Amino acid sequence: QVQLVASGGGLVQPGGSLRLSCAASGRTSGNAAMAWFRQAPGKETEFVAATRLNSGGTIYANSVQGRFTISGDNAKSAVYLQMNSLKFEDTAVYYCAANPGGEIGDTAEWYDYWGQGTQVTVSS
Secondary structure, X not given: OEEEEEEOOEEEOOOOOEEEEEEEEEOOOOOOEEEEEEXXXXXXXXXXXXXXXXXXXXXXXXXXXXXXXXXXXXXXXEEEEEEOOOOHHHOEEEEEEEEOOOOOOOOHHHOOEEOOXXXXXXXX
């Protein structure tokens, strides 16, 4: 089992920045792929970004490309999401997810473990 704890959400004005963190514990793997998804009220879960902890390879959703940066710390089994130039439409609960096998993908089915979510609200 892998436990994921996400943190760093909050209230921010449009154009502002936030940094989300997700720490993994339990049967973690240095080869893991970790990702961020989000779900806005009344909408389906949406892929945001993903990375492989050992290689640093990353993928992004088009909606966040150039504004968000995902990074991982293999030694800490952690993943971060630096969010800049935030927009109203970025408001959502953000979830981190992990695939210990290291396969990276942009749909929820790729990931076996999920954190509890952290709320990000972009409002003026």
